[in-house]
Amino acid sequence: MKEDAASESTLRQFLLGNVDQEARERLESLFITDSVAREKILAAEQDLIDDYLDGSLTSEEKQSFIQQYADTPVQKRKLRIAASIKDWATAQGEEPAPPPEPARASFWSRVRDILLPKPAIAIPIAATAMVGVIALAIWLNSRMEPRDSQLAMQEEIVQLNVPSNLSKVPAKMPSLELRPGSTRSGDSQDELVNSPDSGIAELRLLWIQEQYPRYTAVVRRVGSNKSVTIADLHAEDDGKSIRFRLPDSWLTRGEYLVELTGITANGAAGVNEEYRFSVRN
C-alpha cells in the first residue's frame, strides 16, 4: 500500500462501518487506485465474513456486520455461498486422513537390501559387494540424469530470454497473448498451438498493475511437479506487457499456470497476477 499500511484492526473497523469520514475516504481512495491496497482490503473482508460464519465476532461486531453485509437478499445470498464453501472445506478436513504412504526406502536401506545375502543362496561376499557397487552406480546415474536435463533446460530458457535474443523474432514462432486471471471470466481458456518448425513459443502477458523494474514468471504444468522460473524479465516499452519464451519441447500438451510477480528495486516481491493457458501440439 502506498500510504502507511492500514492495520488489520483499522481495516476491520472500516469494513464494519466504524471509522470516521476522513479515514473512510482515505481507504476508499486507496481501494480504487492502489491494486495492492484493494486486494488487502478484499482479503480482510473475506476474513471478516469467515469470522462471522465461525461465530468469532463480538456481539457489537456482529450487529455492525449484519448491517453492512446481511441487509439485502443479494448480500444474504453471498453469505450463504461463502458458508457453503467453508462448510465444504471443513467437512473435507474432518474426513479421516488417508493412510500414510509407505515410507520410501532410504538410499542406504536400499543398498543394504541389495547387499543382504539371500537365505537360500550362498553368494560369495566379493560377488555380493560387486553387485552392490554396480547397483549403486546405476541408481546414482538414474538420479543424476533428470537433474542434469532439468538444469540444461533451465539454462536454455535463460538464454532464450536474454534481451538480445528476445529482440529477434524467429519465423513461424507461435505466440500467445494472455490476460490476467483476475480479469477473465472463469470459463474461457487460451490455447497455444506449437509449431513443428519453430522450436520455441512466446507468451505475452498483459500487465495492468503498477510498473516494476523487473518481473519473475513461474510457469507450472497443472497436475505435475513440472515448473520453470524465468527471472529478470522486463516490461515492453509501453509497459503494458511482459514477454518471455519457452522451448516447445518443454511445453507438452496440457494445461499451464503462469504466476507473474513484479520485483521492486530492492528485490522484494510486489503485485502478482496469474494467467492460464493450454497447449495443443
Place this chain on the structure above:
Amino acid sequence: MARDPSIPPESLEEILAWLHPDREAAGVIYVQLRQDLAKIFMWNHCNDPEGLTDQVFDRVAKKVHQLRETYEGDPRLFFYGVQRNLIKEASKKVKTQVSLEDCDLPTNDPEVEETENMREECLHSCLQKLSPEKRELILNYYAKEKQAKIEHRTEMARQLGTTVETLRVRVYRLRATLEECIERCLNRMAQRK
C-alpha cells in the same frame, strides 16, 4: 431504464480512452472500476449499488470530453469524487435490526431448502473447474480454527515460500472466483426453472 439523451453516444469510447490508451487494458480497468464503485456504495449502505454506479458513469460521460484535456491525475479518483457526491445525495436507509436467526443457515423453508441443494450442486460443479492444487490450497487454508488457524497459515506460507499476506490474497482470489462461478451457476439454474 432509458438512456439519458444528453449523454454523447461516443462517451463510452472516450471514457475507455481516458482510463488507458490501450483499449483492452482500458476495458479491464473499466470492469474493475465498476465493481469497486458498486462495492463502495454497498459499504456506504446505498440502495441499488449497480444503479448508482451507472449514475456515476453517466455523470462522468457528460464531462469526459473536457476532462481528458484538463484533468490531471488518476482518472479513477475523479469517478470516486462523483461517487462521493452521489453518496451524500442518496438518502441513507434506516436499518432495521436483523434477526440473527435470519442470517443462520435456513432449515425448514422449502424454497430455501431447494436453493441449498442448488448451492451444493453448483459448488461441486465449480470445484471441478479448479485445478487439484487450487482445491488443495483452499482445503489446507481452512483446515484449522481460531489460534491454530493462524499458526497453521503461517506454516503454510513458509512451506509455499511466500508470506502470510500473499497467501491470504491468493486464497481471496480463489474464493472470489469460486463464489462468482457459484453465483453464475445459481442464476442459470433459476432461469431454467
